[in-house]
Amino acid sequence: MGITYFSHSYTLPNGTLQDGFTILGHTIKYPTTSSFLLTKTESKDHIKTVDSIVQNIEVIIEPEAKESKPKISTPNNTIKKKFVPKIPNLSKIDTSKIERISYPTNKAEFISHLKKQLTASKSRIIHYGDSQIEGDRMSSYIRNKLQNLYGGTGPGFTPVAQVYENISAVVTVSENWTRHATFDRSKKRFAHKKYGAYTSLSRFTPQYDSINADTLQLKKASITVKPSTMTYLNMRDYTNIGFHYGNTLHPVAIKVFADGTLIKEGQLISDGNYHNFNIKLAETPSDLKFELEGKISPDVYGLTLDGNEGISLDNVAMRGSAGTVFAGLDSQNFSQMYSELNPNVVIFQYGGNSMPYVKDSLEVEQYAGYLKNHINWVRRKTKDASIIFIGPTDMTTTENGQLRTYPLLPYLNTTLRSMCNTNNIAYWSTFDAMGGENSMEHWVNQKLAASDYTHFSLSGTRIISELFFLSLYMDLTDN
Numbered sequence: 001m002g003i004t005y006f007s008h009s010y011t012l013p014n015g016t017l018q019d020g021f022t023i024l025g026h027t028i029k030y031p032t033t034s035s036f037l038l039t040k041t042e043s044k045d046h047i048k049t050v051d052s053i054v055q056n057i058e059v060i061i062e063p064e065a066k067e068s069k070p071k072i073s074t075p076n077n078t079i080k081k082k083f084v085p086k087i088p089n090l091s092k093i094d095t096s097k098i099e100r101i102s103y104p105t106n107k108a109e110f111i112s113h114l115k116k117q118l119t120a121s122k123s124r125i126i127h128y129g130d131s132q133i134e135g136d137r138m139s140s141y142i143r144n145k146l147q148n149l150y151g152g153t154g155p156g157f158t159p160v161a162q163v164y165e166n167i168s169a170v171v172t173v174s175e176n177w178t179r180h181a182t183f184d185r186s187k188k189r190f191a192h193k194k195y196g197a198y199t200s201l202s203r204f205t206p207q208y209d210s211i212n213a214d215t216l217q218l219k220k221a222s223i224t225v226k227p228s229t230m231t232y233l234n235m236r237d238y239t240n241i242g243f244h245y246g247n248t249l250h251p252v253a254i255k256v257f258a259d260g261t262l263i264k265e266g267q268l269i270s271d272g273n274y275h276n277f278n279i280k281l282a283e284t285p286s287d288l289k290f291e292l293e294g295k296i297s298p299d300v301y302g303l304t305l306d307g308n309e310g311i312s313l314d315n316v317a318m319r320g321s322a323g324t325v326f327a328g329l330d331s332q333n334f335s336q337m338y339s340e341l342n343p344n345v346v347i348f349q350y351g352g353n354s355m356p357y358v359k360d361s362l363e364v365e366q367y368a369g370y371l372k373n374h375i376n377w378v379r380r381k382t383k384d385a386s387i388i389f390i391g392p393t394d395m396t397t398t399e400n401g402q403l404r405t406y407p408l409l410p411y412l413n414t415t416l417r418s419m420c421n422t423n424n425i426a427y428w429s430t431f432d433a434m435g436g437e438n439s440m441e442h443w444v445n446q447k448l449a450a451s452d453y454t455h456f457s458l459s460g461t462r463i464i465s466e467l468f469f470l471s472l473y474m475d476l477t478d479n
Helices: 002-006 032-038 045-057 107-118 131-136 141-149 331-341 361-381 409-419 430-434 440-445 458-474
Strands: 008-011 017-023 026-029 121-127 156-158 169-172 176-179 198-205 219-227 240-244 252-257 263-267 275-280 290-293 299-306 309-317 343-349 386-388 396-399 402-405 426-428
Touching: 017 219, 045 430, 045 458, 107 343, 107 386, 107 409, 107 458, 121 131, 121 141, 131 141, 131 309, 131 409, 141 309, 141 458, 219 299, 240 331, 263 275, 275 299, 343 361, 361 386, 361 409, 402 440, 409 430, 426 458, 430 440
Parallel strands: 121 309, 121 343, 156 309, 343 386, 386 426
Antiparallel strands: 008 017, 017 026, 156 299, 169 219, 176 198, 198 299, 219 290, 240 275, 240 299, 252 263, 252 290, 396 402
């Protein structure tokens, strides 16, 4: 206890405070008297102001649908109900406390363009992000709200070889499928760099650099897709199915079955380019099966499960990624796929994975610069798509035995906002929406975030997604 009087707090290059003292040229870590006795307490009033929003916002969050998808049938076909928008009820919400989206200087023009894109007869949104959106978390809530507002059905993109549970579609595949992602550092990347718009691919044979195909045997593979009973009703309805593939250099036969009946068959185009083997149905099959046969697998970029109109939203989760992988992809392959998908809106959600590694403010600024270059690389492949960036959450580290926000995180949040707004990108601060500095511990205590102090719980995901959607909705409706 007495030694604590010789200790003092000093700041490391990354902004972290460290207690200790120097003796004979060596720095010894040791608590100060105040940190040892925990006499300093942090005010949480600025965090708890969010609680009133959180408690009331649960009133307007729709419960997850568990019932079976209703069908109204006639002898000839299924009758479609007239679409009626579901308008959020904001009467019980103090909207002045909701974190609003930050726009470029041309805010009115940006919002007008965005609204025009969302209300188009068919509008695709691609949501790229790190592990915060894995398993269709966040994306599914945003998708459901937008489909309720502007129409549309289906869960959008789903990969073939699954590495995490996806709540929005049930996909089972034969055992010979393998997954390869450009952001996966544990595997060697393919030299061709053709990972497609969804940054990953699946194969049922190895990638052969040089081999005589005559020496190989035919291989079979299958993919079965079923609607998920764990997601919203809108997402269980899909009649426009895309089978996205490329890098096919040898003949591959494909057959598609709906509820056991063969509905389409053919040969994949073996010119090495990207293609979409599209299937359009009258109604959603309870069991959709793809059977492929060939000596060398194509690169399968995944499936899109969409309706014929309204909003489609693709969840593209990239575990461990900081969002700086796009410009390293094959430009022609990416452009070909974007030309087919034609996204109206692209959402990026990154930043958290960079936080433990940036050492000072200069590295924060360098990261923001790299991110801008990759976003612009993607934007150039679109037809004037609106770009929205969702910033990182609060994240904690241990400082002198206590949980604290990473010192450089507020600066990262500010820097990303500035980079976006000067680059014609809308920015929404998850960090500020949570309550700002040291808010993650409060969210964990409220069971709205996991014990890793990084990811949201299921309840927290729903709330943060609703906060983002409401901020967007209020701008689209001038509230």
